[in-house]
Amino acid sequence: MDVLEAIRSRRSTRSFEPRGLEPEIINAIETAITSSPSGSNAQESHFVIVQDPAQIRRIKRFAPGLSGDPAAVVVLCSNRRDALERGGADTAEVLRFVNMGIAAAYVLLTTFSFGLGNCPVRSFHRGAIKEIVGLPGDIEPELLITMGYPAEPPRLKTSMPMTEVISHDHFGHR
Numbered sequence: 362m363d364v365l366e367a368i369r370s371r372r373s374t375r376s377f378e379p380r381g382l383e384p385e386i387i388n389a390i391e392t393a394i395t396s397s398p399s400g401s402n403a404q405e406s407h408f409v410i411v412q413d414p415a416q417i418r419r420i421k422r423f424a425p426g427l428s429g430d431p432a433a434v435v436v437l438c439s440n441r442r443d444a445l446e447r448g449g450a451d452t453a454e455v456l457r458f459v460n461m462g463i464a465a466a467y468v469l470l471t472t473f474s475f476g477l478g479n480c481p482v483r484s485f486h487r488g489a490i491k492e493i494v495g496l497p498g499d500i501e502p503e504l505l506i507t508m509g510y511p512a513e514p515p516r517l518k519t520s521m522p523m524t525e526v527i528s529h530d531h532f533g534h535r
């Protein structure tokens with residue numbers, strides 16, 4: 362699938378078929394993660410790909426924003442210590458979240474291109490998720506991405522008008 366086509370047609374999915382993911386999709390997620398750019402090439406983020414149904418049930422208990430029964434959940438984790446060591450203060454304060462956002466987009470588009478639906482989820486109990494997936498001290502869960510084969514067609518997207526969010530050459534120039 363063409364990247365722009367994936368960007369245009371992807372919508373958040375919140376109900377999934379009870380069907381697991383093929384190993385090639387997991388490989389593609391791993392490639393998306395490790396190919397994602399990061400400031401100073403610091404690559405400080407960590408990602409836990411959860412497919413074990415018991416683990417997903419535990420995560421769901423502590424994630425009110427997580428809808429449906431996804432086949433997999435990717436836990437995107439920041440690592441402040443590695444960010445500081447590898448990228449410096451700007452990476453530790455800001456860029457680690459920018460880096461993670463880019464990686465999240467890569468995972469969303471890659472999985473969508475394989476026919477999966479997905480949804481980013483921020484509404485979860487960070488301490489509980491940290492414990493469930495066994496994250497060590499400095500590594501914090503920041504975002505979940507749920508995914509699976511969609512059970513329903515996605516709802517329509519409401520987008521801001523281009524002229525409201527995009528300027529050309531100078532702010533406010535349409």
Ligand SMILES: Cc1cc2nc3c(=O)[nH]c(=O)nc-3n(C[C@H](O)[C@H](O)[C@H](O)COP(=O)(O)O)c2cc1C
Nearest residue numbers: 371372373375426427428480481482483484485518
């Ligand atoms: C950082 C972030 C956090 C989000 N957290 C949640 C969440 O906790 N629960 C949820 O159902 N959707 C969540 N979403 C999905 C948004 O509601 C959704 O992306 C937005 O409504 C736009 O719809 P679309 O993804 O179909 O384009 C989140 C999205 C982002 C980018």
